[in-house]
Amino acid sequence: ANVLTLSLGASTENTDGSDALSQYADLAVDQGKILTIAAGNSGPNASTINCPGCAHKIISVGATYKQSYSGSVSWSSGCTDVSPAQDQVTCFSSRGPTADTRTLPDIVAPGALITSAKNTGGFVDKGCTSMSTPIVAGLAALMLQARNMTPEEAKALLMNTAIDLGTAGKDNVYGAGRANASKVFDEINNTARASITSASRIHNIFVPSGS
Numbered sequence: 001a002n003v004l005t006l007s008l009g010a011s012t013e014n015t016d017g018s019d020a021l022s023q024y025a026d027l028a029v030d031q032g033k034i035l036t037i038a039a040g041n042s043g044p045n046a047s048t049i050n051c052p053g054c055a056h057k058i059i060s061v062g063a064t065y066k067q068s069y070s071g072s073v074s075w076s077s078g079c080t081d082v083s084p085a086q087d088q089v090t091c092f093s094s095r096g097p098t099a100d101t102r103t104l105p106d107i108v109a110p111g112a113l114i115t116s117a118k119n120t121g122g123f124v125d126k127g128c129t130s131m132s133t134p135i136v137a138g139l140a141a142l143m144l145q146a147r148n149m150t151p152e153e154a155k156a157l158l159m160n161t162a163i164d165l166g167t168a169g170k171d172n173v174y175g176a177g178r179a180n181a182s183k184v185f186d187e188i189n190n191t192a193r194a195s196i197t198s199a200s201r202i203h204n205i206f207v208p209s210g211s
Helices: 020-030 129-146 151-160 181-190
Strands: 003-006 034-038 059-065 072-074 080-082 107-112 114-117 123-126
Touching (some): 003 129, 020 034, 034 129, 034 151, 059 129, 107 114, 107 129, 114 129, 129 151, 151 181
Parallel strands (some): 003 034, 034 059, 059 107
Antiparallel strands (some): 072 080, 114 123
């Protein structure tokens, strides 16, 4: 497998990425695997990121609404969103910072309400970071079909092309923003791991005044 996704997590005070599962997740990234992991459903308070969503090298994913809803939307975690708007972060989506002061999640994706198959037959609408995380995993798989890249390149591309929401820049609620597949594929061939120390890769570009 080139892409692994984990929709699981445990709430703990030790969110510095030193727990066993987070370390194993980072080791998998070192082996060239892209890992998307649910941030957790322990929001809306700060410092509620779950493990192994607090690992250092993985892609930690929070949840937003896929569309606007009228009225109140209540969750089993005990929080309620009143008339949530499209792309608004869900109240249950876990927030950073981590115990070692890192800003997480890395990115958010639609996680409410997502229609999914039931194991007993039929379908059900669910809301959780377990729903948003495989969406990012699927996007990562499509990215690898388009161009071979390292986990670091894939993570950077996902974050750099995300729609920035909330506080400008990466923050502890929306991360870098909501995943933006269209922008990913606009930019995918312009993102490459390389060095510009070689003289053959250094170019002088003249920009006329007023341009």
